[in-house]
Amino acid sequence: MDNRIYNFNAGPAALPLPVLKRIQEEFLNFKGSGMSITEVSHRSKWFDEVIESAVERTRRLLKLDDHYKVLFIQGGASLQFCMIPMNLSVAGKSADYINTGTWSTKAIKEAEIQGKDIKVIASSEDKHFSYIPRDLKPNPDASYLHFTSNNTIKGTQFAKFPDAGGVPLVCDMSSDILSRPFDVSPFGLIYAGAQKNIGPAGTALVIIRDDMLERVPDNIPTMLRYTTFADKNSMFNTPACFVIYTISLVLEWLENDIGGLAEMEKQNRAKAALLYEFFDKSGFFTGTAAPDSRSMMNVTFRMPSEVLEKKFVAEALSEGLGGLKGHKSVGGCRASIYNPTTLDAVKYLTEFMAAFEAKNG
């Protein structure tokens, strides 16, 4: 283990150990180039292969057809919040949103700053975003319908994606991208900050459908146009090379070591089930998300008191279990169990929780 901890951070988060070891091994001399991956030109054959691998692996894993482009854009999901209404809202049509928490709220705010006609068609704010709204009534005349597939802070996740008829879905998948297979065809745009399921911080992965590119106006700044990135294979300017390189290795691991998204989902379900089944039996640890909205990625929970929660987080860390503190805006505890987190790590955590309950319950 090289004295490594079990890392339950919400993002930046754990990466697969074989990926980290490979980066370390080839760090001074990338594939015989005589240079570090951080030193090769983005216009070189070495980096061409890297970005090609990242794009093609994404295409294969998500079964993308030729109507989709895979882009890497710096600035995280937060920059996407403003690029989406700027590029994709159509005059005379509303920009529709489902509000399931902090990240959706921020996305809505950026559309508001731009003076867009916004419709929030559903929200779970009435119950502190502890659930995913059902029985949606999407508006058939919207420019798009935006939602956040997984809420990292509240530990909720869409089990089934909304059906918006022909209206393009636009989705922030930052915290569950590539964690399970799904049908991409209703989506006009999918975006994800890399630092949870697929790599280190420093780029967003953006998947965009042809017809969305046709909406991009000419009069917005070059670096804020999706067409700029689509036309130049994400290399209009120097991209976040090291981050894209790491993503390419994580996707290689996902294809070759894990065996693809169906197998990844199976493992993710098994990890989450361990924790949720434990909560359901425990009178001490309580899950905070509504049972039908529980996230496979971020498992949020409380204990009988904040004093106990603090003790739990500190004792867990001393046992090599890190990152279990809840988001500062909500308190409590959280175990983020993205793709790279192993079943063993989750088993070790539940064993520690059982022992902690026995001692303190």
Add this chain to the structure above:
Amino acid sequence: MDNRIYNFNAGPAALPLPVLKRIQEEFLNFKGSGMSITEVSHRSKWFDEVIESAVERTRRLLKLDDHYKVLFIQGGASLQFCMIPMNLSVAGKSADYINTGTWSTKAIKEAEIQGKDIKVIASSEDKHFSYIPRDLKPNPDASYLHFTSNNTIKGTQFAKFPDAGGVPLVCDMSSDILSRPFDVSPFGLIYAGAQKNIGPAGTALVIIRDDMLERVPDNIPTMLRYTTFADKNSMFNTPACFVIYTISLVLEWLENDIGGLAEMEKQNRAKAALLYEFFDKSGFFTGTAAPDSRSMMNVTFRMPSEVLEKKFVAEALSEGLGGLKGHKSVGGCRASIYNPTTLDAVKYLTEFMAAFEAKNG
């Protein structure tokens, strides 16, 4: 050398070998955290120390007083081209530019897209940007005066910065930031893509003065406002953690191993002099920049024919000298000799050039 080459790439470019070795060494377990630097939270004490070190070292190296903030913003210099007019142009005042080549031209274009009132007060386009304009007549009523301190493509550099009276200077220093000491006080904003002198690709370093922050309008997207980054120490959202970490190590090397900017300039001058003095004696290799505008960072040159240039680049590479091809827009050859490039590397290059000339001249 671990089979490493002498790397004369224009960017991404060579990094100091001791920095690369340290990254490699601590890659699986950053400072006893039990996590890779790519896995630690940006809200952790580990990353706090990293970004604090990067900021404080920049402050010390450039002798910044409390009126300046040091920020890290993703998207490279290209995103800054649009953020500058969006944030800093004042109604009723023109946005002024000096045009010394491709990058200045791109910066001007982004101000045009936004419909700003632009004045190009000087340009070297008449001679294919082979020189830096002199005898400037800055306009005392401008919002700012923008210039590019070093042109990577044409190998030209401002030896002395323009005096614009009280008008704030705004400068793209992507290719010569921290290569020499200078007086920061006339500058309202300095920006630099990291991937040349200070780190890997994936962030811009932005140095902004208080009074510029007061100009930032409220009605622009959150992620495009300098105040968003200034108010949250560049962590409104997850920053490019690995890139900032590497920058912090490069700046540590610059302070401790090199000994600061005055010493760095001395070394950079010595490296450039080796090449320019060689050209001045050679009848075979010819520098392309006007002698009074020669860059210490990017040394551009031609040979008697394109066939010879191609042969030179190929033979150099087989001798372990990489990245000597000129920018595709201008052809010819270029040796980029940023801070991390050693005097030994440049000596080896000039020896190779002399031998090549003897054989082919």
